Amino acid sequence: MEKTIDESLQGSTLSLDGTNGNTRKLYIESYGCQMNFSDSEIVASILSKEGFDTTQQLNEADLVLVNTCSIREKAELTVRKRLEKFNAIKKDRPHLKVGVLGCMAERLKHKFLEEEKIVDMVVGPDAYKDLPNLIQEIDEGRNAVNVILSKEETYGDVAPVRLNTNGITAFVSITRGCDNMCTFCVVPFTRGRERSRDPQSIIQEVNDLWEKGFKEITLLGQNVDSYLWYGGGLKKDFDKASEMERATAVNFSKLLEKVALAQPKMRIRFSTSNPQDMTLDVIHTMAKYENICNYIHLPVQSGSDRILKAMNRLHTRAEYFELIDNIKRIIPDCAISQDMIAGFPTETEEDHQDTLSLMEYVKYEYGFMFAYSERPGTLAERKLEDDVPDDIKKRRLTEIIDLQRQHSFERIQANLGKVQEVLIEGSSKRSDDHWMGRNSQNTVAVFPKEHYQVGDFVLVEMQDCTSATLLGKAVGYSKNQG
Numbered sequence: 001m002e003k004t005i006d007e008s009l010q011g012s013t014l015s016l017d018g019t020n021g022n023t024r025k026l027y028i029e030s031y032g033c034q035m036n037f038s039d040s041e042i043v044a045s046i047l048s049k050e051g052f053d054t055t056q057q058l059n060e061a062d063l064v065l066v067n068t069c070s071i072r073e074k075a076e077l078t079v080r081k082r083l084e085k086f087n088a089i090k091k092d093r094p095h096l097k098v099g100v101l102g103c104m105a106e107r108l109k110h111k112f113l114e115e116e117k118i119v120d121m122v123v124g125p126d127a128y129k130d131l132p133n134l135i136q137e138i139d140e141g142r143n144a145v146n147v148i149l150s151k152e153e154t155y156g157d158v159a160p161v162r163l164n165t166n167g168i169t170a171f172v173s174i175t176r177g178c179d180n181m182c183t184f185c186v187v188p189f190t191r192g193r194e195r196s197r198d199p200q201s202i203i204q205e206v207n208d209l210w211e212k213g214f215k216e217i218t219l220l221g222q223n224v225d226s227y228l229w230y231g232g233g234l235k236k237d238f239d240k241a242s243e244m245e246r247a248t249a250v251n252f253s254k255l256l257e258k259v260a261l262a263q264p265k266m267r268i269r270f271s272t273s274n275p276q277d278m279t280l281d282v283i284h285t286m287a288k289y290e291n292i293c294n295y296i297h298l299p300v301q302s303g304s305d306r307i308l309k310a311m312n313r314l315h316t317r318a319e320y321f322e323l324i325d326n327i328k329r330i331i332p333d334c335a336i337s338q339d340m341i342a343g344f345p346t347e348t349e350e351d352h353q354d355t356l357s358l359m360e361y362v363k364y365e366y367g368f369m370f371a372y373s374e375r376p377g378t379l380a381e382r383k384l385e386d387d388v389p390d391d392i393k394k395r396r397l398t399e400i401i402d403l404q405r406q407h408s409f410e411r412i413q414a415n416l417g418k419v420q421e422v423l424i425e426g427s428s429k430r431s432d433d434h435w436m437g438r439n440s441q442n443t444v445a446v447f448p449k450e451h452y453q454v455g456d457f458v459l460v461e462m463q464d465c466t467s468a469t470l471l472g473k474a475v476g477y478s479k480n481q482g
Helices: 034-048 073-089 105-115 128-139 187-191 199-211 235-240 243-247 252-262 280-288 305-310 317-330 349-362 379-383 390-413
Strands: 024-030 052-054 063-068 097-102 121-123 144-146 169-173 216-220 267-271 295-297 335-342 366-371 419-427 434-438 444-448 457-465 469-477
Touching: 024 034, 034 052, 034 063, 034 097, 034 128, 034 169, 034 216, 063 073, 073 097, 097 105, 097 128, 105 121, 105 187, 121 128, 128 144, 169 199, 199 216, 199 252, 216 252, 252 267, 252 280, 280 317, 305 349, 317 349, 335 349, 335 390, 349 390, 366 390, 419 444, 434 457, 444 457
Parallel strands: 024 052, 024 063, 063 097, 097 121, 121 144, 169 216, 216 267, 295 335, 335 366, 444 469
Antiparallel strands: 419 434, 419 457, 434 444, 457 469
16 A cells, blocks of 8 residues: 555556557556556566557557556456456457556456456566567467566666656656565565665666656655665565675665765655655755655554554554654655555544544645555455444545645645745646646646746745645746756
8 A cells, every 4th residue: 555546647548659660559558556657668668679669549559458456446446347348349359469467467367367368468567578478479379477476676677668748757666566564455465575676777767867858756666765775686685685785785865865966956756655664864865955855655554553553564653753753853844645544444433533633743735545445365354354334434534534635725825925946747737828837845836837848947936725736926947947
């Protein structure tokens, strides 16, 4: 669950400029978190070398791939419906092949391939480099599957193509897998153990993005704070590292500094953080470099120590408060967002009130809030009864959402009257006469276009707001412009 899921992006198709000589078309849809969208870019890069250009027109496709998510039941139901649709299209286009990528692949491979026969190919998140071989198999009329999890694969040597984006912001993956065995989460079983990418390949990718005109990057991982490079290998094996490997190891704080120094005018964000792994040196590094944005997504999931223990969250309520206090002391204007689960097994009304009181203490800028749904393959599914009635889950979730809306409005109003740097990402959805961008705290700001352009760093005086958007007027370029 340590992942932010942007509902507006669910089911997005990837479309890129064509490559000379490519004769086949790839249609790829992505669901779930930012990691999945980043993985789709890697897949498109690998397949472009195999003769595939991407398309957003399903009727042009020779190969359809769905990059899946197992975090929430809704995503699985959506993917299943899409696969049934694609399978129906094959009746009119028999050469069309359909494949499933990502987190659902390992768990549902037999169901999709053998029982329901709605796909030709199933590929796990560590097997994308095997795609050329798997496609050859399905071209020759055989089903193909590779869901083996790797201890080494980070795709650090694959230069991802970029989603059909604004050309201004991009994701850079720095870790794969997760070692945190939260009982509600399937990620450790679908993406394997934690391993980090070579820092030099990360810096190279960041530099390449700057050369291509990108102005902001988000360092991405299931848990970025546990990044640890000591020459390769799993994080859990660090205790076996040599003295030299230990001495030259790069943790997340050091990586963040390297990236900030490599491109001083590029904005840097990161996601997602885990409270148990976020250390003071990361917060101090954020404070030291102006180009690191003052925003942290810091999932807590519950305000109750008893529920946190049942979730196998390796932090307490008090430890979380201490971390929040340190962030606000070192970076007073840092924005913080949350993930919260309502109705986890055995949750009582007292536990729920603990969550609300935690929210009152932190007053998050915004959050990602869900009612608990049992996910197959998780420890909670195996060991805990889903015993909170649906109507109580929904009521508690509504109370959490209502409180968050109140806090979000309070937080956004605190920006009024201030002049803040905004990176222009594109036109406002509501008006072609206005630009849309975000400030350092990740809040969306809208202001009249005037003579400014996409990609400009502009100083904006914040004059008004809605519950989620700042409204202002540009007063000039920031010092990062040019």
